Amino acid sequence: MFAAYTTIGAIAGSLILSIWAVISVNGTADHMLTNVSYQWLSIGDTTIYIGVMMDSLASIMVVTVSTISLLVQIYSIGYMKGDGGFIRYFAFMSLFTGSMLGLVMANNLLFMFLFWEGVGLCSYLLIGFWFHKPSAARAAMKAFMVTRLGDFGFLVAVILLYVKTGTFNISELHQLALAGVLSGSTLTWAAIGVFSGAIGKSGQFPLHTWLPDAMEGPTPVSALIHAATMVTAGVFLVARMFPVFASSETAITVVAAIGGFTAIFAASMGLVATDVKRVLAYSTISQLGYMMLGLGAVGMGYATGHLDEHHALGLGVAVGVFHLFTHAFFKALLFLGSGSASHATGTFDMRKMGGLRKVQPWTYATFVIGSLSLAGIWPLAGFYSKEGILHEAFEFAPVLFVLAMITVFMTAFYMFRAVFMTFHGEYRGGDESGHSHLHESPKVMIIPLVVLAAFAVFAGWLPVGNFLGSHHDYSFFSHLFSGLFVDPSWMAWVSIMLGVSGIGLAYAIYGKKVLSAQAIGRKMGPLHKLLVRKYFFDEMYEKYFLMRFLINGVFAVTQWVDTHIVDGAVNGVATVSLAGGKIMRRLETGQLQVYGLAIFIGVLVIIACLFIFS
Amino acid sequence: MSVGLEHFLILSAVLFAIGLYGALAKKNAVVILMCIEIMLNAVNIAMVAFAHYVDVISGQVFTIFIMVVAAAEVAVGLALIISIFRRKKTLDAEKFDILKW
Numbered sequence: 118m119f120a121a122y123t124t125i126g127a128i129a130g131s132l133i134l135s136i137w138a139v140i141s142v143n144g145t146a147d148h149m150l151t152n153v154s155y156q157w158l159s160i161g162d163t164t165i166y167i168g169v170m171m172d173s174l175a176s177i178m179v180v181t182v183s184t185i186s187l188l189v190q191i192y193s194i195g196y197m198k199g200d201g202g203f204i205r206y207f208a209f210m211s212l213f214t215g216s217m218l219g220l221v222m223a224n225n226l227l228f229m230f231l232f233w234e235g236v237g238l239c240s241y242l243l244i245g246f247w248f249h250k251p252s253a254a255r256a257a258m259k260a261f262m263v264t265r266l267g268d269f270g271f272l273v274a275v276i277l278l279y280v281k282t283g284t285f286n287i288s289e290l291h292q293l294a295l296a297g298v299l300s301g302s303t304l305t306w307a308a309i310g311v312f313s314g315a316i317g318k319s320g321q322f323p324l325h326t327w328l329p330d331a332m333e334g335p336t337p338v339s340a341l342i343h344a345a346t347m348v349t350a351g352v353f354l355v356a357r358m359f360p361v362f363a364s365s366e367t368a369i370t371v372v373a374a375i376g377g378f379t380a381i382f383a384a385s386m387g388l389v390a391t392d393v394k395r396v397l398a399y400s401t402i403s404q405l406g407y408m409m410l411g412l413g414a415v416g417m418g419y420a421t422g423h424l425d426e427h428h429a430l431g432l433g434v435a436v437g438v439f440h441l442f443t444h445a446f447f448k449a450l451l452f453l454g455s456g457s458a459s460h461a462t463g464t465f466d467m468r469k470m471g472g473l474r475k476v477q478p479w480t481y482a483t484f485v486i487g488s489l490s491l492a493g494i495w496p497l498a499g500f501y502s503k504e505g506i507l508h509e510a511f512e513f514a515p516v517l518f519v520l521a522m523i524t525v526f527m528t529a530f531y532m533f534r535a536v537f538m539t540f541h542g543e544y545r546g547g548d549e550s551g552h553s554h555l556h557e558s559p560k561v562m563i564i565p566l567v568v569l570a571a572f573a574v575f576a577g578w579l580p581v582g583n584f585l586g587s588h589h590d591y592s593f594f595s596h597l598f599s600g601l602f603v604d605p606s607w608m609a610w611v612s613i614m615l616g617v618s619g620i621g622l623a624y625a626i627y628g629k630k631v632l633s634a635q636a637i638g639r640k641m642g643p644l645h646k647l648l649v650r651k652y653f654f655d656e657m658y659e660k661y662f663l664m665r666f667l668i669n670g671v672f673a674v675t676q677w678v679d680t681h682i683v684d685g686a687v688n689g690v691a692t693v694s695l696a697g698g699k700i701m702r703r704l705e706t707g708q709l710q711v712y713g714l715a716i717f718i719g720v721l722v723i724i725a726c727l728f729i730f731s
Numbered sequence: 732m733s734v735g736l737e738h739f740l741i742l743s744a745v746l747f748a749i750g751l752y753g754a755l756a757k758k759n760a761v762v763i764l765m766c767i768e769i770m771l772n773a774v775n776i777a778m779v780a781f782a783h784y785v786d787v788i789s790g791q792v793f794t795i796f797i798m799v800v801a802a803a804e805v806a807v808g809l810a811l812i813i814s815i816f817r818r819k820k821t822l823d824a825e826k827f828d829i830l831k832w
Contacts, residue, residue: 707831710755710763710824717751 118194120204124211125190131218132183139176139584148173148586152224152288170224170287173585174434178221178353181445184572185345186214188565192453193337195562196460200335206246210341213239217346221353225285226275229357233271233314233350237264240347244334253333263327267317271354274310277303291360295426300364308361308368311354312375319351319405322379326654328402329386332394332465336456339394343401344449352408352441356434359412363429366420373413377510377517380406382652384527388534389649392465393455396535397448400491403524404444410517411506412437418513431586436509438585440502443576447490447499450569451532454484457558457566458539467535472544476555479563481540483570488536490573492529492616495609498577504609505582505591511608525612529619537627739780746773760815760822764808771801 142150154168190210197206216235223229238261245257279285281303282293293299299307315321320328328348332339342348355362355372362369380403387399415433418424424432457480458473459465474481490497493504503525510518544555557563582590625631650656746769753766775794782790816822 705831707828708825709827709830714755717755 120207121190121194124207125187125194127211128183128187128190128214131179131214132187135176135179135183138171139180142171142173142176143584148584150176154224154286157228165227166225166286167228168224168286169222171222174353174356174438175221177438177442177581177585178349179218181349181442182214182217182221182345185445185449186210186217186341188568189337189341189345189449189453192340192456192562192565193335195559196337196456197335202246206243206335209239209242209246210338213243213341213346217350220350224287226278226287226290227285229287229354230272230275233268233318233354236318236347236350237261237268240264240331240342243338243342244331246334246338250333256327256330256333260327260331263324264317267313267315267324269313270310271314271317274307274314277310278307281307287357290358294361294364297364299361304361305365305367308358308365309371311358312362312368312372315351315354315409316375317351318354319348319409320402321351321375321406321409322382323654325379325383325402326658329390329395329398332392332398336394336452336459339398340449340452340456343397343452344445348401348405349441349445352405352412352437355409355412356438356441359416359433360430362412363416363419363433366417369413369416369420371413372409373417373510373514373517376406376409376411376413377514377520378406379403380410380524381520381527382406384524384531386652387531388527390531391468393458393467393470393535393539394452394465396467396531397451397455400451400528400531401448403528404440404448404491407503407506407521407524408437408440408444410510410514410521411440414506414509414513414517418509421513423513428588432509432582432589435582435585435587435590436505439505439577439581439591442581443490443498443502443573446569446572446576447487447497450483450487450566450573451491453562453566453569454480454487455539457562458484460558460562461555467538469545470539471542472540473555474540477540477557479557479566483566484540485536486570487573488532490577491532492620493525493612494529494616495613496577497574498572500609500613501577501591504612507608507612508591522612522615526615526619529616530623533620533623534627537623541628736780736784740777743773743777743780746770746776758823758825760812760824760827761809763824764805764812767808768801768805771797 138150142148150171152168152170152172154166156164157167158165190207193206193210197203200206213236216232216239220229220232220236223232241257241261244260245254247253248257275285278290278299282290282299284290284293290299294304317324328343331342334342362372383399383402383406387396387403390396390399412433415424415429415436419426419429419433455465458470458477461473461477462470464470486497490499493500507518507521507525510521580590750766750768750770750773754763754770757763757766775797778790778794778797782788782794812822815827819826
């Protein structure tokens with residue numbers, strides 16, 4: 118218990134400091150509280166700095182991270198009670214949060230990369246927290262490996278930027294990109310490289326496969342990963358480097374396209390998942406896709422000249438990060454809620470749950486609030502942030518806007534499918550192992566849920582966009598007096614209608630059971646199978662990428678090189694010197710007089726040399 | 732004909748050469764030891780001769796030192812030879828070949 122109180126005390130302290138930071142940043146004219154660098158290493162003429170930047174983006178991130186982390190850790194006291202790794206758990210959680218806080222405050226890319234890897238490491242440790250379960254160990258390894266692929270691109274991009282510009286400093290890179298000093302293919306490739314890191318961390322297509330498997334860790338870990346620490350790092354990175362991205366039309370189009378596609382792609386898999394945590398995982402991937410789309414759409418507006426620098430830079434970050442901010446609360450809420458449901462039933466399989474509404478009224482109420490918020494129902498938080506993204510996509514990326522609108526419908530459907538399957542109808546038995554004593558979770562778990570539910574309602578009302586330097590704010594308070602919705606208001610109506618009809622369809626199928634899910638599944642045969650099997654991405658990666666390409670290709674070649682060339686060189690040197698020694702030792706006769714003669718001849722030779730060469 | 736420095740040096744060189752030959756070519760360990768003594772004393776003669784002709788006393792003092800050390804060395808050398816003889820029952824230097832691989 119001491120471990121838990123220590124880390125919770127520490128994180129509460131950082132929450133207070135974070136709020137202080139937001140207030141201080143808000144008080145400064147340019148929303149930049151501090152941006153200092155200290156010398157870290159000096160190698161020859163190269164000096165590497167570490168530094169902290171506290172601007173509006175960083176301060177919003179630290180508040181989000183520390184709030185979520187605090188609530189998740191409080192919840193964990195109840196959830197992890199009696200677990201053998203209780204202390205280890207809290208230690209890892211703190212390290213995780215600490216890495217993320219460092220990441221968002223870093224003012225240069227190399228320093229950020231350090232924390233970036235720290236976050237990756239902690240996700241590995243926590244996903245594999247129950248490492249005695251082979252599936253957990255495997256999922257941890259998968260998460261680490263898949264994100265590593267993206268990180269490689271990030272590292273290459275950081276090095277490329279350094280070679281071309283001589284700096285790791287983010288503000289300097291912004292200025293170089295905006296001034297056009299950094300441009301052309303260098304900029305494009307560097308931005309795409311950085312984005313590949315974001316793809317890996319944020320689980321965007323095509324590196325999304327690790328995130329659903331990451332459910333093997335304890336549920337609060339999933340909440341933390343999905344809401345605050347791990348996956349938001351990718352979106353944060355794009356937001357942080359936004360001027361660099363927006364200066365390259367190709368790169369920012371890639372960001373928007375990947376984001377928009379991932380949003381609908383992941384949502385479609387969420388439609389059929391039967392594990393409630395997996396539904397939430399696909400939902401996270403999908404929502405992260407939205408954030409990328411929001412950033413990308415505004416960036417495209419800037420790159421194509423529709424927006425000037427003055428408006429675009431603040432707006433892009435505001436749109437993306439506003440959704441990140443609201444999403445963090447309701448997604449953490451939903452994960453913790455699913456954990457609470459599983460705490461009673463012993464399973465995450467929605468087919469074995471049902472009827473929990475009566476025994477877990479608090480969990481049910483908060484879960485529904487989270488789902489409504491995620492589905493984008495007015496006036497909950499998710500509505501406002503999603504509106505921002507939809508508006509910008511409508512303006513600058515119409516094709517992706519259509520995808521995003523379809524995703525709104527799918528989001529509402531799969532979330533309420535989860536609600537109805539988990540909390541409505543009859544209880545379907547839970548886990549077979551006899552963990553069937555249904556009960557509401559303890560207070561220590563319910564209170565964080567209630568707090569998060571409050572945020573899930575109100576987070577969208579805060580003028581985060583203005584704070585992040587945008588002239589256009591999508592939050593509730595900002596257009597309270599100018600009308601219910603931002604212009605064009607039909608869009609808000611359409612998205613609410615889509616959301617409501619998604620909920621209605623879910624109710625029809627899983628609530629009232631007017632329509633049979635099985636019948637629809639059968640009718641959609643191949644499509645249903647495609648979704649259930651997750652578009653065969655796991656199989657494809659395993660069979661073609663892992664087996665054919667890596668194991669039989671790259672690894673086979675490298676193994677041959679290792680055994681024959683590297684080991685061959687080592688063994689060859691050893692064999693040659695051994696053979697040489699065998700020959701040379703014949704000279705050692707043991708005859709003292711022979712040695713004496715050799716010395717005498719040697720002296721003669723030296724003397725002769727002295728005479729000849731002097 | 733007066734006796735000069737070069738005569739002493741020639742004597743010294745001849746003695747040294749004889750000693751070297753004996754040390755490298757003779758079979759008997761005692762003879763080898765004696766030959767080493769001859770070489771030492773050849774050097775002593777050169778040293779005393781130089782000391783006389785350069786007119787410094789330290790050369791002669793040093794010679795005394797060398798003779799003292801040589802006496803000690805002979806004592807140790809003979810002790811070693813006796814010890815080896817007890818073990819090997821021979822004084823043939825070619826049989827003393829355990830210092831090889």
